[in-house]
Amino acid sequence: MAVYRVTVATGDVAEAGTKNNISITLVGATGESPQTTIGCRLYPGQEKELSVSCSRELGAVVLVRLHKAQVFLEDSWFCREIRVRAPDSPVRRFPCYQWLEGNCVLEVREGSAQKLSDDALPVLLEQRRRELAQRQRAFEWKSFAEGWPHCLRVESVEELDSNVKFSGVRDRHFNGALLYHQASLQLSGFLSRAAPWQSLQEMTTVFSRAKGRDIGGCLPAPTPA
Template identity: 60%
Template sequence: MAIYKVAVATGDVAEAGTNNTISITLVGSQGESRRTTVSSLFLPGQEKRLSVDCRQDLGPIVLIRLHKWRIFLEDAWFCKDVRVTAPDGTLYRFPCYQWLEGVTTVEVREGSGKKLVDDELQILKEHRRGELAARQEAYRWKNYAQGWPRCLNVGSIHELDSNIQFSCIRATNFTGFLILQGASHFLSGFLLRCTSWDSLDEMRTIFSRTQGRDIGGCLVYPS
């Protein structure tokens, strides 16, 4: 029997967690595991650990399948990444960074960069073809008007997949960061200044976090 150690991480963005059931299937070059439940409760930034027992060694893990299933209410989940440790200690990383919505299954390839010619297994070739077809379906273009730049062939942004559109959650995070930076500049005196700088030393007191950046043609380092 081969035992694989799995760590499933939820993103730390707002509302990234879910109370829907998430399960996982490991796919290797010599077979795949049974579908194993990870958990039914994920909190933002949380990492779940589990063991996946297999009757035999699966060989190098080439991709994973994440299954999302719900009983009652829909609750989208943002998966950050998955790490799988094989019985021989080999660590496989699967960066996900996407939302899973509805009852769905998402396949995620191992994170090592590979070219098309490197895909020797049929399952990897099929995965690449499916991924390309999905992108072609999602990014279709149309002519809005004669002489205008082409735009996406959708009637509304709500028709786009949540991983494509600039969601309310992303907008909220961006706005919060903007407010934080604005408050920082206000407290430092930058936003209230209405006269010219007297010296680079004065600028350095305002931009105290600037290290090794080009200011006024000089490379400034803290003294």
């Protein structure tokens, strides 16, 4: 029996965790492992460790399959990476950085870059074929009007996969950063300033990150009595 040590890392962005059921299958050069449950409560930034037992060694692990099963309510999951340590072998990394939604299966390759000509194993060639077909369906073009550039064959941006559209999480991060910098400029006096700049040094008090911002430092000085 061969035992593989697996670490599954959830992304550290907001709402990356899930309460849906997540499981994993290791795909090696000479066979596949049984589908093994990772858990149904994964939290942002968490690294979950588990053992995957096989009746025999799988050879070099070239793919991992992540299975997501929706339980009652949909709860998307953002996987950062998977690390696999085979018996008497170094750790192999499988970077993911993708959202899994609904009931789905995602195949993740080992992190070293490979060209099509490098794929000697049938399982890798088949995975590449499936991935290409899926991308062709996801990014199918249509003609909006004669003479216009082609556009995606979707009626709304909501139909797009979360991995290719500007997500709600990113939108909140963007708006949060915008509000923070607006407040910073307001407190520094920049947004309410009506008088002209007196020098570059005065501007530095607002825009220099190295020196920080003196609150009110760029407000007009009171006129001497």
